[in-house]
Amino acid sequence: MKHGISQRKLGRMPAHRIALLRNLVSALLHHETIKTTLPKAKEAARMAEKIITLGKKGTNPAKSKAEAYLMPPHNSPTPSSSSLASSSTSLDPEEFIAPKTLLPKLFNELSSRYNSRSGGYTRIHKFGRRQGDNAPNAIVTLVDGPRDLKFELLARTVGKESLDLLQQKGSLEEISEDWDGLREKTKQKVEKVLKFKTDDEKNQFKQKAREFADYLQAEEAAYGGIKSPNVGVDTPKYRKPGMNTPKSGKLLRAGERLSGVSTHTTGLGLARGALARTPRGKQLIDKTPRFWGQARLPEGVAAQVV
Template sequence: MKGLAFRKLSRTSSHRNHLLRNLVSSLFEHERITTTVAKAKEAAREAEKIITLGKRGTVQAGYGARGYLYTQEKTLPKLAELAQRYSQRPGGYTRIHLFGNRQGDHAPRAILELVDGPNDLRLQMTARAIARETFNRITKLGTDSLREGRQFDAATLEQDERFNEVTRTNISKVVRFGGMEAREKLVELAAEHLLRLRATAALEGQVRVDDERVASWADNRPRGRLLTKPMRGHRPWAGQERADQPPPLAGKTKNSVIRLGKGVFAKRQNYRTAPSMPQYARSG
């Protein structure tokens, strides 16, 4: 509702205060919690304030943080650790990831986490993007021109033009305040995931029709012109181009993610390019 300074969360003032204190205490203890989007946004505001109090280091600020947190034997040492971690960061200590809807009431869920942590989701997702783009480049060239242990340069990772622009932007975000330690962690995760991609491709092979399964159907095989054949091999990612996919539509240079997801069904002629129905003169 407009005009309100914060979300009431359908609770009384005291209940809301205890709820947020519990969420912030759990966030400091585990560095990642799952809750609804509304609660995550309010808990993130409070967590930012408590971390700022911890960074001040004064007696009065310590009393304020101590009076807010629960399970102080766990959260207070963690607050001191977070104050040291974010000493060079001016703000933005939390991050919210949308996490689908909750079963039952279908409430939108979110993951609330502390940034630059040992299990930072954005760091892991960026490392996987780096490995995936490197793997695709190696597959496309046909030869592995990169030497083992020298796939990525930690010092100039965000300036590497071999990666997409979005990937380079995410690299800059995750290593901005982490220093060389964050860069080395990112390179380590990327190299590990690249090795996993190579092993998966070697075991499962390229995407191909499962001829053995089709032959096992015998007389019980499904009928129909638009039969989707079972596939074997490494599953493609969303938006990945393959040789067995339909060509782009007229006037397009590449297929959209939706058209790639349609598979064989995307081979049907688009209604915009289909010949128009014959027009009949109206009587009267």
């Protein structure tokens, strides 16, 4: 019979594994976002869900269980006012002092934040691979918090897709509550992220989307276009220009990805070359880095501009 398969072993002995998960969960509740490997992230998110559920209960047994699990130790003495006054060194107001306990945040702030949620307090984002052993990295965040990564990334996606309305209507209108002009997949993500948000947080989301849309429009004008040297046809365009080439514009580098441009122009996409997966319905992908305005032009016009 298969016993003891309730969680991943993580290549550690039981005592080491328990201490590792306690440390990860405590760091996640404190900083609200941590970066670790994918197997550790899945186990830490699972345990963090249980600890937050204890915080929502608010009973004395739940407080005892949370206090016994969370780190750092909660029985460490705090300095009194008399000892601080007698000490010769004064505390720097800018110095970061770690809290002695996470119970007030767990049973007050987090319990009120997730009061209307029945679960799903964490979110895992895959983040490439670790250098050395090529282990998959992941970022674990607490949802609906000030450091929610998906809230920021989705706001940029909405700002980029709202610029498509600019070419159709000629003016960037106020983003409506129905999120007109966005893709259906983006609409579903927006509804999921803003489901438990307040009106102020929804307005903040719209403000972030408009700021990123303005940034995409101003980026090309700020750099003055892309600097392309007047050399032969066989010479790579990303080569550093010489004395006879114009000095205005952004220097084009191999594999560079500009804001709002597809990931096919990254270094990995260029390295794959002909082996890269071609999107459905397209036979050839132009992997030349462009600004947002140049990337939205027709293929023939975009090739002439670059």
